[in-house]
Amino acid sequence: MFIVDCDCHNYWCSATVLEPYMEGLFKDMFVRGERTGPRGAFPHGHRPWFHPEGFARHDVNPVEEDDNYLIMKAKHLDKYSIDVAILTGDEPIEASTLANPYYANALCKAYNDYLIDYWLPKDDRFWGSIVVAPQDPHLAAAEIRRLGGHPRIVQVLVSHGAARPYGDPFYHPIYEACAEMGLPFAMHLGGQGGINSTPIGAGPSTFFWETHAILPQTAMTHMASLIANGVFEKWPSLKVVVIECGVAWVPSVLWRLDANYKALRKETPWLKRLPSEYFKDHFRFSTQPLEQPENIQHLWAALEAMDGENTLMFASDYPHWDYDDVNKLHVPPAWREKIFGLNALDVYTRLPRPAAQAAE
Amino acid sequence: MFIVDCDCHNYWCSATVLEPYMEGLFKDMFVRGERTGPRGAFPHGHRPWFHPEGFARHDVNPVEEDDNYLIMKAKHLDKYSIDVAILTGDEPIEASTLANPYYANALCKAYNDYLIDYWLPKDDRFWGSIVVAPQDPHLAAAEIRRLGGHPRIVQVLVSHGAARPYGDPFYHPIYEACAEMGLPFAMHLGGQGGINSTPIGAGPSTFFWETHAILPQTAMTHMASLIANGVFEKWPSLKVVVIECGVAWVPSVLWRLDANYKALRKETPWLKRLPSEYFKDHFRFSTQPLEQPENIQHLWAALEAMDGENTLMFASDYPHWDYDDVNKLHVPPAWREKIFGLNALDVYTRLPRPAAQAAE
Numbered sequence: 001m002f003i004v005d006c007d008c009h010n011y012w013c014s015a016t017v018l019e020p021y022m023e024g025l026f027k028d029m030f031v032r033g034e035r036t037g038p039r040g041a042f043p044h045g046h047r048p049w050f051h052p053e054g055f056a057r058h059d060v061n062p063v064e065e066d067d068n069y070l071i072m073k074a075k076h077l078d079k080y081s082i083d084v085a086i087l088t089g090d091e092p093i094e095a096s097t098l099a100n101p102y103y104a105n106a107l108c109k110a111y112n113d114y115l116i117d118y119w120l121p122k123d124d125r126f127w128g129s130i131v132v133a134p135q136d137p138h139l140a141a142a143e144i145r146r147l148g149g150h151p152r153i154v155q156v157l158v159s160h161g162a163a164r165p166y167g168d169p170f171y172h173p174i175y176e177a178c179a180e181m182g183l184p185f186a187m188h189l190g191g192q193g194g195i196n197s198t199p200i201g202a203g204p205s206t207f208f209w210e211t212h213a214i215l216p217q218t219a220m221t222h223m224a225s226l227i228a229n230g231v232f233e234k235w236p237s238l239k240v241v242v243i244e245c246g247v248a249w250v251p252s253v254l255w256r257l258d259a260n261y262k263a264l265r266k267e268t269p270w271l272k273r274l275p276s277e278y279f280k281d282h283f284r285f286s287t288q289p290l291e292q293p294e295n296i297q298h299l300w301a302a303l304e305a306m307d308g309e310n311t312l313m314f315a316s317d318y319p320h321w322d323y324d325d326v327n328k329l330h331v332p333p334a335w336r337e338k339i340f341g342l343n344a345l346d347v348y349t350r351l352p353r354p355a356a357q358a359a360e
Numbered sequence: 361m362f363i364v365d366c367d368c369h370n371y372w373c374s375a376t377v378l379e380p381y382m383e384g385l386f387k388d389m390f391v392r393g394e395r396t397g398p399r400g401a402f403p404h405g406h407r408p409w410f411h412p413e414g415f416a417r418h419d420v421n422p423v424e425e426d427d428n429y430l431i432m433k434a435k436h437l438d439k440y441s442i443d444v445a446i447l448t449g450d451e452p453i454e455a456s457t458l459a460n461p462y463y464a465n466a467l468c469k470a471y472n473d474y475l476i477d478y479w480l481p482k483d484d485r486f487w488g489s490i491v492v493a494p495q496d497p498h499l500a501a502a503e504i505r506r507l508g509g510h511p512r513i514v515q516v517l518v519s520h521g522a523a524r525p526y527g528d529p530f531y532h533p534i535y536e537a538c539a540e541m542g543l544p545f546a547m548h549l550g551g552q553g554g555i556n557s558t559p560i561g562a563g564p565s566t567f568f569w570e571t572h573a574i575l576p577q578t579a580m581t582h583m584a585s586l587i588a589n590g591v592f593e594k595w596p597s598l599k600v601v602v603i604e605c606g607v608a609w610v611p612s613v614l615w616r617l618d619a620n621y622k623a624l625r626k627e628t629p630w631l632k633r634l635p636s637e638y639f640k641d642h643f644r645f646s647t648q649p650l651e652q653p654e655n656i657q658h659l660w661a662a663l664e665a666m667d668g669e670n671t672l673m674f675a676s677d678y679p680h681w682d683y684d685d686v687n688k689l690h691v692p693p694a695w696r697e698k699i700f701g702l703n704a705l706d707v708y709t710r711l712p713r714p715a716a717q718a719a720e
Contacts, residue, residue: 052627165565201561201577205525207627209620210588213635214613217561217577228570246616251658252608253573255651260569263682267412267567275573291615293665298611301661305653322623 002341002354003326006286007188007243007315008076008085010119010126011056011068014040015091021113026106043107044094045194047161049208053321060319069122076318077125080326083341084351085125086154087115088188088243092131093159097194101136105143108133112147120152127351129157129186134171135195141177148181154348155184155241160218161191161199167225172234179235184284184347186241187222189215219245220253227257227278230270239347241284244317248291251305254279280307284347286315287331287339288324300332309335313344361697362714363686364704366646367548367603367675368436368445370479370486371416371428374400375451381473386466403467404454405554407521409568413681420679429482436678437485440686443701444711445485446514447475448548448603452491453519457554464493465503472507480512487711489517489546494531495555501537508541514708515544515601520578521551521559527585532594539595544644544707546601547582549575579605580613587617587638590630599707601644604677608651611665614639640667644707646675647691647699648684660692669695673704 016039022030035041060075062068077085092111095104112130120126130147132140144156156178164170166187178185192199192215199218205211219242226232226240257275265271271278285306293299303312308331317323331339345351376399382390395401420435422428437445452471455464472490480486490507492500504516516538524530526547538545552559552575559578565571579602586592586600617635625631631638645666653659663672668691677683691699705711 052624160562162562165560165562168566197562197564198558199561200525200581201559201563201575202520202522202525202557202581203561204557205581205585205588206528207588209624209627210584210617213616213620214577214580214584215561216612216616217574217580220574220577221560221562221565224570224574225565228565228567246612248612248615249609251653252576252606252612252651252662255608255653255659256573256576256606256649257570259649259652259682260573264412264569267569289616289619291612292619293611293615295665298661298665299615301658302612305655305658322619 001337003082004084004086004314004341004344005082005316005318006086006241006313006344007088007288007317009090009318009320010087011062011090011319013062013065013068015042016040017065017118018110018114021110022106026103029103042091042094043098044091045097047192048204049211051208055320057319057321057323072318073123076316082125083354084127086127086129086348087119088129088157089115089131093157093188093190095131095133096135096159096161096191097196099195101133101139104133105136105139109143112143116147116150127152127154127348129155131157132174134158134162134174137171137173141173144174144177144181144183148177148183151350154350155186157186157188159191160187160189160222161196163196165225166222167227167229167231169229175231175235175238179238182349184239184241186243188243189245216245216249220249223253223283224257227275228268230268232278232282233270233272238282239284240282241286241347243286243315244288246289246291247285247287247306247308247312248299248302250285251302254306280311284311284313284343286313287329288315288317289322290324290329296330303331309338310343312339313347314340362701363442364444364446364674364701365442365676365678366446366601366673366704367448367648367677369450369678369680370447371422371450371679373422373425373428375402376400377425377478378470378474381470382466386463389463402451402454403458404451405457407552408564409552409571411568411681415680417679417681417683432678433483436676442485443714444487444704446708447479447486447488448517449475449489449491453517453548453550455491455493456495456519456521456551457556459555461493461496461499465496465499468493469503472503476507476510487512487514487708489515491517492534494518494522494534497531497533501533504534504537504541504543508537508543511710513543514710515546517546517548519551520547520549520582521556523556525585526582527587527589527591529589535591535595535598539598542709544599544601546603548603549605576605576609580609583613583643584617587635588628590628592638592642593630593632598642599644600642601646601707603646603675604648606649606651607645607647607666607668607672608659608662610645611662614666640671644671644673644703646673647689648675648677649682650684650689656690663691669698670703672699673707674700
């Protein structure tokens with residue numbers, strides 16, 4: 001089976017790998033300036049919830065930079081016959097937490113250059129996400145235009161943590177650039193510190209496990225906001241990829257959005273369709289961490305209600321603590337080919353079709 | 361069928377009805393001080409989302425104070441043969457938004473005295489909720505002890521809007537008083553302004569219909585927080601009633617809570633059971649606004665996954681804009697008697713059993 005992993009984290013041992021890609025003031029700040037962790041740490045406003053075990057799998061222990069690739073190759077790509085890995089970086093999306101948007105943008109640019117220079121040539125299975133700092137949408141748009149034409153870049157990536165919901169007109173220059181370059185806009189869990197709004201409604205919550213369970217609230221907010229603000233009327237080709245937020249909550253939010261829109265649609269006269277219709281055409285959700293109910297039929301009813309056959313895309317979240325290997329994708333058997341790979345081909349249009357598909 | 365309406369709003373035409381129940385400084389502030397609306401308005405930090413149609417049904421137009429009861433009687437209680445109406449007030453829960461906890465408490469006390477004096481004697485079907493201002497939990501606990509023994513008071517009520525999630529130890533004096541008086545702790549949608557945390561994760565969202573669709577985030581946060589902080593280990597008899605937050609999202613949150621707790625339970629060593637087990641024993645959800653999917657089986661799968669037969673209680677939200685009359689309760693037929701009334705008897709233990717039940 002053709003397998004696309006839509007959330008594969010390319011780690012580094014030390015953020016100093018970015019130094020060759022920086023210059024001037026921001027290189028000086030990066031090399032000499034204050035850090036949140038050891039000298040090699042990536043600068044970001046750390047979230048106030050500390051993972052009690054660390055984020056990475058305990059059996060992934062790179063010592064030198066190249067180990068990051070070699071371990072991924074052995075323990076993930078080769079082991080599970082992954083055909084395509086969409087690289088999603090790791091700490092770079094945390095640039096969204098920084099008060100200084102110029103520094104945040106410089107860090108993203110350095111990461112993107114490093115990604116293209118170091119990671120993408122390493123393996124034919126690698127395809128890249130360019131990370132942007134959404135707190136200055138015009139700088140972000142410029143970065144999307146700078147690198148968005150690269151043939152192995154397949155999406156624009158930000159954190160779920162944001163200063164305001166992503167449908168706000170403030171962010172629209174980003175979508176204009178995405179549409180222009182033919183790239184989906186992806187958001188990945190993260191960015192829960194610094195200048196960003198508290199990710200928890202009526203929050204902040206207290207413990208890591210508790211907080212992680214309700215972090216999909218950020219995705220609910222962005223999904224509702226992108227739909228309500230008419231982003232998909234302005235850019236009808238735009239696709240949005242929601243990464244690492246679970247999926248079982250989606251129908252419950254769509255039902256409320258549709259009911260409320262029907263009652264009070266006069267607030268948003270630019271909309272022409274039901275929220276759930278925009279959802280089906282424009283949103284794609286990565287599967288990890290897929291919910292694990294006692295009765296799988298309860299999950300499958302939720303997946304059916306969100307048209308999961310067409311809106312879900314497999315993701316592993318390698319090498320994070322709650323990694324889902326390909327054997328953990330408990331979806332209806334008839335949907336497996338689409339969710340494991342074919343749906344991704346419709347979103348990441350630069351990916352080559354597999355031989356069997358290409359022949360059709 | 362025996363019908364308990366767990367969310368019936370007793371309106372007033374003017375908050376001046378509270379004047380006879382206030383004294384001293386706070387009466388002076390209430391009579392002479394600044395208001396958010398007309399002179400009769402209840403003081404509160406108004407939420408930044410304005411309902412584009414007003415909150416009340418357009419066919420409910422009281423002119424004099426007694427009309428509030430008479431219209432409710434005609435258009436709701438008598439029309440739908442409601443046996444028990446749990447009165448939930450309306451603006452009083454907004455006291456939670458005020459920076460001055462002494463004033464907030466004085467307003468709640470005045471409302472509670474007015475409720476007992478004016479509303480409860482009006483109709484044998486009426487049972488009351490005492491409203492408390494959670495921003496000073498010790499004052500709230502004193503109010504619970506002052507009136508919680510009244511034979512027709514059946515619960516303690518706050519808004520979903522809060523400065524921090526309700527499991528925080530800051531709030532524990534409230535639960536101690538609830539447990540002591542044998543009353544459930546209920547939270548109702550509201551309190552989204554003033555000193556309270558933004559109710560929307562990564563918020564604030566923009567439009568009313570959009571925001572209302574994702575407001576259950578506040579209930580997710582409080583539910584996770586009450587469980588994680590061990591409130592039900594400290595007060596094993598405590599019941600929590602969640603009002604007006606929809607229900608279809610509940611399983612998705614429980615699945616994540618259980619999975620995360622299993623992985624990282626060392627953070628909360630005081631817990632002895634899975635989050636979903638605390639949920640089933642301690643949480644009850646009012647049904648309104650019940651989700652309306654195209655395929656009712658999708659909703660029923662969610663209800664089954666949350667043990668809806670035992671955790672749901674009918675509510676109308678009379679006379680609000682999204683009022684559900686008894687004919688809108690689309691739940692599995694075999695569960696109707698429990699959801700319409702019998703489940704409420706287990707939570708509101710002061711309610712008399714109906715004749716048929718009493719004879720069993």
